[in-house]
Amino acid sequence: PAGLEYVDAAGSDPAWTVVADPVAPDGTTTVTATLSGDLAPATDAPTLSLTVTVTAAAYDQIVNVGVVSADQPETDPSDNSSDDTVTVPPQSTLVVTKTALGALQVGSKGTYVIAVTNEGPTEDPGPIVVTDVLPRGLTAVSASGTGATCDISGQTVTCTLDAPLGVGQTASMTLVVAVANGAYPEVTNTVTVTTPTEQLPGSTLTASTTNPVAADPLAGTGGTLPGWLVMAALLLLIAGGGFFAASRRQADS
Secondary structure, three states: OOEEEEEEOOOOOOOEEEEEEOOOOOOOOEEEEEEOOOOOOOOOOOOOOOOOOOOOOHHHEEEEEEEEOOOOOOOOHHHOOEEEEEEEOOOOOOOEEEEEEEEEOOOOEEEEEEEEOOOOOOOEEEEEEEEEEEEOOOEEEEEOOEEEEEEEEEOOOEEOOOEEOOOOOEEEEEEEEEEOOHOOOOOEEEEEEEOEEEOOOOOEEEEEEEEEOOOOOOOOOOOOOOOHHHHHHHHHHHHHHHHHHHHHHHOOO
């Protein structure tokens, strides 16, 4: 059937001559095996073994049909064919990326975009789960994505895709965070993807981004003044008092 590519019949008894036709437009291949000599009544034929390569077209199941015929008349042709249904599990190559949009600054909100792409060879039925454990200094404000259900629990953000991810498809999620002093002067944020589907070489299930974090421009303008500013004010006050006293003595004299 389509999804199986004939390799050889090396495991077969030499009494068999095996010929494979070219692959048909529908992807099927007809393999003909001819047994030399006679087959006695109530006797099993020698071993016939075919080796095939399973391709992505076989996902998620195939039905292989075998038919036998002979030169002699058949008394019961009802058992001359047999089929075998085989479940073919998925394989995927998931690649996750993470990007910070714009600059990060203490006291402001930052935005991350997480993208998961399936590079095949089959769809990934999932469940595909995206997990982001926020580092010190970042607090989740919101998380969302088209075709994804997201949940925030403390520092952990989890998004689960609602449907299988097809070959060539990308699922994107947006994460908004509040940036605090703990993130200054630089913060690294890491995302991880999990799936029960077998991953092929080339998959990337973890992505990190390290970004500079600017200081809060309003720091020190609240109710508590910086120490240097308090000291400068005291010096000015003392200098002003001395000048006032000297001016008054001159006036008195």
